[in-house]
Structure formats: structure tokens, C-alpha cells
Amino acid sequence: MNRKVSIVIEKDENGYYAYCPELPGCQSQGDTFEEINANIKEAVELYIETLSPEEVEPYLSREIYTTAMEVSFA
Numbered sequence: 001m002n003r004k005v006s007i008v009i010e011k012d013e014n015g016y017y018a019y020c021p022e023l024p025g026c027q028s029q030g031d032t033f034e035e036i037n038a039n040i041k042e043a044v045e046l047y048i049e050t051l052s053p054e055e056v057e058p059y060l061s062r063e064i065y066t067t068a069m070e071v072s073f074a
Contacts, residue, residue: 006064007040009033021064023047 009018016036019027020043028043030036048056 003060005044005060006066007044008066009036009040020044020047022059022062 005020005022007018007020009016011017015029015031016033017027017029018036018040020040023044026040026043026047028036028039030039048060051059
């Protein structure tokens with residue numbers, strides 16, 4: 001079965017960090033954007049494997065919205 005999940009990727013001076021908001025504690029890191037994409041995909045798939053069929057739907061049915069906005073500050 002295929003499902004879509006939300007992934008948040010952040011870049012800092014040490015590389016990339018990613019997490020999946022639908023799956024608490026599901027996170028990974030990598031040195032490149034390609035590496036973090038592969039790592040977080042593997043982390044999500046392994047996390048889902050640990051869930052019972054009854055647990056999968058509640059976790060993956062959450063609606064997650066992301067946006068970017070401009071803010072002003074001094």
C-alpha cells in the first residue's frame with residue numbers, strides 16, 4: 001500500500017535534518033539533500049512496519065498543512 005506523509009527538512013551548518021510530523025519520533029539526518037531524502041524515506045517505512053494495521057490509519061490520516069510566510073522584525 002502507498003500513502004503520502006508530510007516530511008519537514010531543515011538545513012543547518014551540519015547538513016540536513018528531517019522528520020515526519022505524523023509519526024512522533026520519526027526523524028533522520030544526512031549530509032546531502034539526496035541522502036536525507038533516502039534516509040527519511042527508510043525511517044518512515046521502518047516506523048510504519050512497527051505499527052499494527054489498526055494503528056496505521058490514525059497516524060496517517062492526520063491533516064498536516066505547511067506554508068511559508070513573510071514576517072517583519074526589528
